[in-house]
Amino acid sequence: MNTLSSLLPSPIYRAQEIKLIEETLAKQPTPLGLMEKAGLAAAEFGLELFIDKPVVLILVGPGNNGGDALVAARYLKSWFYQVTVVFTGNAEKLPPDAAKSLQSWKDAGGTIHDSIPDNVQWDWVVDGLFGIGLARDLDKRYLDLVKRVNQMQLPVLALDIPSGLDSDSGQPFRAAIRATHTLTFLALKPGLLTAYGPDYCGEIHLDQLGIEPETLPPSKGNLLTQKQVISALKPRPLNSHKGMLGSVGILGGANTMTGAALLAGRAALKCGAGLVYIGMLADSAPAVDIQQPELMLCAPEQLLEIEGISCLVAGPGLGQSDRALALLQNAISSDLPLILDADALNLIAVHPDLASQLQNRKSASILTPHPAEAGRLLGCSNHEIQQDRIGSALVIASRQNSIVVLKGAGSICAFTDETWYINPTGNPGLSSAGMGDVLSGMIGALIAQKLKPKQATLLSVYLHGAAADKLVSRGFGPIGLTASEVIDEAKHLLNNWVYGKNS
Numbered sequence: 001m002n003t004l005s006s007l008l009p010s011p012i013y014r015a016q017e018i019k020l021i022e023e024t025l026a027k028q029p030t031p032l033g034l035m036e037k038a039g040l041a042a043a044e045f046g047l048e049l050f051i052d053k054p055v056v057l058i059l060v061g062p063g064n065n066g067g068d069a070l071v072a073a074r075y076l077k078s079w080f081y082q083v084t085v086v087f088t089g090n091a092e093k094l095p096p097d098a099a100k101s102l103q104s105w106k107d108a109g110g111t112i113h114d115s116i117p118d119n120v121q122w123d124w125v126v127d128g129l130f131g132i133g134l135a136r137d138l139d140k141r142y143l144d145l146v147k148r149v150n151q152m153q154l155p156v157l158a159l160d161i162p163s164g165l166d167s168d169s170g171q172p173f174r175a176a177i178r179a180t181h182t183l184t185f186l187a188l189k190p191g192l193l194t195a196y197g198p199d200y201c202g203e204i205h206l207d208q209l210g211i212e213p214e215t216l217p218p219s220k221g222n223l224l225t226q227k228q229v230i231s232a233l234k235p236r237p238l239n240s241h242k243g244m245l246g247s248v249g250i251l252g253g254a255n256t257m258t259g260a261a262l263l264a265g266r267a268a269l270k271c272g273a274g275l276v277y278i279g280m281l282a283d284s285a286p287a288v289d290i291q292q293p294e295l296m297l298c299a300p301e302q303l304l305e306i307e308g309i310s311c312l313v314a315g316p317g318l319g320q321s322d323r324a325l326a327l328l329q330n331a332i333s334s335d336l337p338l339i340l341d342a343d344a345l346n347l348i349a350v351h352p353d354l355a356s357q358l359q360n361r362k363s364a365s366i367l368t369p370h371p372a373e374a375g376r377l378l379g380c381s382n383h384e385i386q387q388d389r390i391g392s393a394l395v396i397a398s399r400q401n402s403i404v405v406l407k408g409a410g411s412i413c414a415f416t417d418e419t420w421y422i423n424p425t426g427n428p429g430l431s432s433a434g435m436g437d438v439l440s441g442m443i444g445a446l447i448a449q450k451l452k453p454k455q456a457t458l459l460s461v462y463l464h465g466a467a468a469d470k471l472v473s474r475g476f477g478p479i480g481l482t483a484s485e486v487i488d489e490a491k492h493l494l495n496n497w498v499y500g501k502n503s
């Protein structure tokens with residue numbers, strides 16, 4: 001069994017793909033069927049977590065997730081746990097494996113309750129109501145069970161996925177079990193990792209049920225891991241000079257939003273770009289950043305004329321004026337790698353000519369929308385984006401011929417070859433002003449330092465979240481975490497990853 005943080009680059013499959021894998025595996029003769037393995041793994045994990053908590057409530061649903069729970073119940077009973085099994089479904093309609101598990105439970109002397117008994121104090125709960133087969137809103141019977149468990153405020157071990165959560169989207173079907181631990185089987189599912197998934201799953205553990213990961217079919221989706229993202233980093237040659245480290249140009253900073261461009265610039269500088277230029281649109285734009293005088297400030301039109309810029313970031317505090325539009329047009333028609341955020345995305349959403357210009361770019365474009373910006377790009381609501389974060393990011397990537405980072409819990413990085421990644425780092429401290437500006441500056445810095453656009457994007461997304469996590473672990477958030485703090489911590493982490501220094 002692996003915890004999420006210990007996983008190597010790990011495939012993520014949607015429910016339909018998991019079902020196909022299960023069907024293939026079911027045809028292969030093994031001494032112990034998958035459900036027996038899943039139930040045993042759950043019972044063993046329960047034993048590890050709750051060895052001194054003998055009274056357990058086990059909720060059994062109408063499908064194979066319920067079958068897993070019945071197997072776990074049988075093992076836990078044999079290890080002298082006091083087990084109460086609640087099954088409100090129709091035994092006649094159980095799928096064959098789950099029906100067998102029910103019979104084995106009864107053969108072992110187990111009994112079934114059709115509702116949660118009153119006046120019993122349980123130590124912990126096993127949630128085996130629904131797994132990847134849930135595809136519609138919970139009806140009242142199950143809704144009541146879920147709410148009742150959530151009110152108990154006990155440790156809850158969810159099997160495969162917390163019941164009520166959509167395993168593809170991470171959205172609850174009206175309600176979902178709030179688990180403290182989720183033991184997922186065979187492989188990761190996106191719903192555990194994005195949208196509301198992290199809120200409902202608690203600690204995520206994976207049990208591959210003895211199936212070697214190499215034997216699973218190739219997946220388009222993967223979990224982003226530190227090992228993978230830092231493989232792109234190398235120490236600098238000793239004979240290093242700033243020209244080798246590239247230069248980033250930032251377009252933005254209209255009236256009242258100069259800070260956004262400065263944050264992007266500082267992030268680019270502190271993530272290692274050799275030179276950083278900022279072209280600000282504000283009427284009374286500062287001539288120098290007093291706190292960071294290394295940044296070179298100029299008029300935005302002048303920025304686009306500078307020779308030798310390696311990479312452009314357009315959007316932080318750009319605004320939507322005619323001047324902003326003209327500058328964005330010029331940026332898109334340049335042949336430089338281009339990161340687009342915030343108002344650059346909003347302008348593209350309302351100017352189809354810009355969108356088609358973007359589609360036809362020869363060099364890399366990286367779009368970093370939050371769900372509302374993604375909704376504007378696709379002409380739909382924020383809610384619709386959140387219902388299918390992966391699908392939405394992939395559609396934008398394909399339509400705009402771009403790399404897309406759909407921000408929010410479990411950020412999605414989507415590519416035009418239809419591959420996608422979910423980022424596990426980050427926390428609610430990142431929901432504050434300027435964090436997006438910092439991310440765009442980081443990507444710019446890494447592209448300027450010659451990382452491939454894909455590597456630069458994946459590394460930046462992971463680093464941005466990891467820096468926030470590190471700060472929170474030291475008590476600097478999530479409340480009041482600032483974008484400036486994230487920049488400094490990201491610098492420390494990058495140095496640590498490249499040079500192995502504890503900073």
Ligand SMILES: NC(=O)C1=CN([C@@H]2O[C@H](COP(=O)(O)OP(=O)(O)OC[C@H]3O[C@@H](n4cnc5c(N)ncnc54)[C@H](OP(=O)(O)O)[C@@H]3O)[C@@H](O)[C@H]2O)[C@@H](O)CC1
Binds near residue numbers: 185
């Ligand atoms: N297959 C295997 O080899 C292995 C599977 N494994 C385990 O099986 C899980 C998947 O099992 P599953 O496909 O049976 O789906 P599951 O999540 O139990 O629920 C489906 C049931 O719920 C019902 N239902 C749906 N919505 C409902 C609603 N709103 N309100 C009420 N009922 C509703 C639905 O009814 P129907 O829609 O058919 O009317 C159906 O009866 C997987 O997550 C893993 O835990 C592991 O053991 C490894 C081996």
Ligand SMILES: [K+]
Binds near residue numbers: 065127159160
């Ligand atoms: K479950």
